[in-house]
Amino acid sequence: MDGQIAQEALSAAGSVSxxxxxxxxxxxxxxxxxxxxxxxxxxxxxxxxxxxRYGAFRRQLNKFESHFWSGQSLEELYHTLSxxxxxxMGALFVAAMREWKKSxxxxxxxxxxxQQRIEKAMDVTLAREMDGLESRLGFLATVGSAxxxxxxxxxxxxxxxxxxxxxxxxxxxxxxxxPGIAEAxxxxxxxxxxxxxxxxxxxxxxxxxxxxGMRLEAFADEFSAILSRQIDEKLTQR
Amino acid sequence: xKAGVAVSSVLHAAILTWGxxxxxxxxxxxxxxxxxLPVELVPVEEYSQSLIGKKDAPVTETxxxxxxxxxAADDTAQNVGENSVDLDSPxxxxxxxxxxxxxxxxxxxxxxxxxxxxxxxxPQAVPTPRPEPSPxxxxxxxxxxxxxxxxxxxEADPIEEAIATAExxxxxxxxxxxxxxxxxxxTPEAPQVASLPDRGPVPQVRPSPPRPAQTETKKPEKPVExxxxxxxxxxxxxxxxxxxxxxxxxxxxxxxxxxxxxASLGGDRRTGAKLSMSELDALRGQVSxxxxxxxxxxxxxxxxxxxxxxxxxxxxLEGRPELVDxxxxxxxxxxxxxxxxxxVIRCAPYKLPPEKYDTWxxxxxxxxxxxxx
Numbered sequence: 001m002d003g004q005i006a007q008e009a010l011s012a013a014g015s016v017s018x019x020x021x022x023x024x025x026x027x028x029x030x031x032x033x034x035x036x037x038x039x040x041x042x043x044x045x046x047x048x049x050x051x052x053r054y055g056a057f058r059r060q061l062n063k064f065e066s067h068f069w070s071g072q073s074l075e076e077l078y079h080t081l082s083x084x085x086x087x088x089m090g091a092l093f094v095a096a097m098r099e100w101k102k103s104x105x106x107x108x109x110x111x112x113x114x115q116q117r118i119e120k121a122m123d124v125t126l127a128r129e130m131d132g133l134e135s136r137l138g139f140l141a142t143v144g145s146a147x148x149x150x151x152x153x154x155x156x157x158x159x160x161x162x163x164x165x166x167x168x169x170x171x172x173x174x175x176x177x178x179p180g181i182a183e184a185x186x187x188x189x190x191x192x193x194x195x196x197x198x199x200x201x202x203x204x205x206x207x208x209x210x211x212x213g214m215r216l217e218a219f220a221d222e223f224s225a226i227l228s229r230q231i232d233e234k235l236t237q238r
Numbered sequence: 239x240k241a242g243v244a245v246s247s248v249l250h251a252a253i254l255t256w257g258x259x260x261x262x263x264x265x266x267x268x269x270x271x272x273x274x275l276p277v278e279l280v281p282v283e284e285y286s287q288s289l290i291g292k293k294d295a296p297v298t299e300t301x302x303x304x305x306x307x308x309x310a311a312d313d314t315a316q317n318v319g320e321n322s323v324d325l326d327s328p329x330x331x332x333x334x335x336x337x338x339x340x341x342x343x344x345x346x347x348x349x350x351x352x353x354x355x356x357x358x359x360x361p362q363a364v365p366t367p368r369p370e371p372s373p374x375x376x377x378x379x380x381x382x383x384x385x386x387x388x389x390x391x392x393e394a395d396p397i398e399e400a401i402a403t404a405e406x407x408x409x410x411x412x413x414x415x416x417x418x419x420x421x422x423x424x425t426p427e428a429p430q431v432a433s434l435p436d437r438g439p440v441p442q443v444r445p446s447p448p449r450p451a452q453t454e455t456k457k458p459e460k461p462v463e464x465x466x467x468x469x470x471x472x473x474x475x476x477x478x479x480x481x482x483x484x485x486x487x488x489x490x491x492x493x494x495x496x497x498x499x500x501a502s503l504g505g506d507r508r509t510g511a512k513l514s515m516s517e518l519d520a521l522r523g524q525v526s527x528x529x530x531x532x533x534x535x536x537x538x539x540x541x542x543x544x545x546x547x548x549x550x551x552x553x554x555l556e557g558r559p560e561l562v563d564x565x566x567x568x569x570x571x572x573x574x575x576x577x578x579x580x581x582v583i584r585c586a587p588y589k590l591p592p593e594k595y596d597t598w599x600x601x602x603x604x605x606x607x608x609x610x611x
Contacts, residue, residue, distance in 0.1 A: 019258050041250045042243070049242025 021183040026161050032154030032187050036147060040194035043143045046136045047201040054208045057088055057133070061215060064089045088129060088212075089219050095125040096223055104234075111231045118227055122220045129216055133209040137202060144199030151191020158184025295501040327592075513597055517590065521601075524588060529581035531607040532574045541574040543605040545582055551595045553588040562602065578605040 022033060067077060068089070078097040081090050099121040103114045162180020169176060315324040513521070532541060547559035559582045565575020582603065590598050 017258065018261055037250065037254075041246050043246075044249060045239070045243040045246035047242075048245045049239050052242070 021186050025158060025183045029154045029158040029187050032150055033190050036151060036190040036194050039143050039147060043140050043198040046140055050205050057212055060088050089216060091129060092122050092125050092216060092220050095121045096227060100227060111235050114231055115228050119224050122224060126216055126220055130213045133212055137206055140198045140202035144195050144202055147191045147195035151188040154187025155184045158187060513594060521588060521590060524585050525581055525603060528585040530577060532577060541571055541607045543575045543578040545578050545603045547582055548600050549588060549598060551592055553590055555586045
């Protein structure tokens with residue numbers, strides 16, 4: 001008997017495919033689901049973009065380091081790099097060299113002032129690079145922590161409305177309750193689907209960005225040491 | 239960043255469409271349409287105390303035996319039993335033939351006055367052997383025809399009564415009284431007053447134990463023929479009819495086995511032998527009416543009294559009811575026991591279904607004042 005009733009109710013309520021569940025859901029639940037799907041799309045876009053960009057960045061660093069430590073003259077290297085747009089270590093190097101050149105072309109006499117200016121220039125460039133590396137990672141963190149709650153909100157709203165409908169229809173059969181709860185739970189499912197990759201990717205990408213930043217800082221320190229030695233040599237030559 | 243967004247959207251679209259198609263409607267749960275199986279717990283009593291009925295018949299509200307093949311003209315029997323006549327009285331176990339003799343005794347009471355007219359004829363009786371009696375009755379009938387003509391009706395009566403008694407006598411035991419003088423009497427007159435002699439001899443033959451069984455069974459058959467003749471002669475009162483009027487039913491009570499009702503589940507001959515709740519309640523109510531429980535006692539629980547009483551089939555007390563449990567010790571307890579005994583005795587004739595006498599021939603009654611508060 002119950003089985004028959006349930007089946008009749010199911011056939012009356014239509015099938016229970018994902019699309020039907022989504023389409024039968026209430027306005028708020030639908031909104032929540034759409035928002036979660038958009039968030040998922042955006043977070044995956046960030047994940048893909050970042051992972052690609054970090055790979056390219058790392059390759060650039062390796063290439064520059066090999067160039068830098070190849071014994072090539074810094075002047076030549078500066079000439080080749082300054083002509084094109086660079087980022088990462090190249091940008092640091094170019095910024096430092098530009099400050100160096102400007103100081104010596106204008107005939108600066110204070111070695112201490114020159115050293116400080118070069119370090120400032122490199123700091124600014126480093127900060128800009130780091131900012132570029134870590135941009136949009138915050139969105140991943142937000143999605144990772146908030147998406148489950150948003151999904152839960154949709155679920156609670158959906159179950160609330162379905163229970164209200166049951167109270168109105170004066171029926172307590174499981175077949176009446178089930179579709180509403182299923183479509184409400186779909187919101188939580190989508191929230192989790194969006195949040196889990198976002199959390200994982202955030203942890204991975206922020207660690208990667210931290211590593212790259214460490215390498216840039218190390219290079220900046222090293223390069224400023226080299227430049228300060230050069231300054232001392234130039235001053236003693238005179 | 240554009241590349242990332244594009245790739246991500248494409249991936250999501252692909253996964254969603256794949257999900258819509260492949261994760262579509264899950265298989266509806268197959269709920270087998272099994273009808274719930276009603277399970278009934280049947281106490282053994284239903285069989286051990288089953289009512290009369292048929293073993294493979296469905297259970298019905300009222301017990302009914304297998305319907306009789308040929309529906310009787312009578313109404314459906316109201317009582318369950320083996321009789322052909324429906325009686326209200328409870329069935330009693332069938333007795334031996336002996337019981338039948340007793341029922342005939344009252345009829346035999348009539349003859350005693352007869353001895354006065356009979357003295358002369360009696361003598362012939364002694365010689366007549368048992369085997370002969372069968373022809374004799376035939377002779378007896380003949381002399382009757384002339385008899386009415388000669389003697390006054392008053393005289394005829396004794397003769398006919400004698401005949402009747404002769405017929406009935408086989409069943410009479412208590413009539414050893416025949417006068418000893420009759421024995422010595424001569425035989426010659428035998429043919430003339432054949433009817434009277436018949437009566438006399440019987441008692442004398444009785445004493446011999448071996449025969450009676452045969453002779454008694456034989457005689458009743460013949461008399462049945464005679465009454466027809468006798469009835470033609472005398473319409474006022476035909477003693478021959480006495481036999482026909484006699485209730486040939488067994489003295490046992492019980493209803494008739496006659497029913498047109500559909501048979502119900504039950505045993506072959508057993509009738510329910512347990513007091514129903516309403517009957518128990520009736521007994522309880524009857525007793526509690528007569529019982530004044532000890533009042534004003536703090537611990538009523540210790541005043542529980544159990545009484546055993548024996549009842550006779552009419553519901554009266556048989557012997558004195560006795561205290562089985564409680565009712566001894568302190569004065570209050572003794573008072574409680576006495577109160578219970580008094581109640582049982584005062585209510586004495588109990589109304590209980592006589593057909594279930596077996597179950598209430600001995601009754602244990604619990605008197606608990608705490609239940610009355």
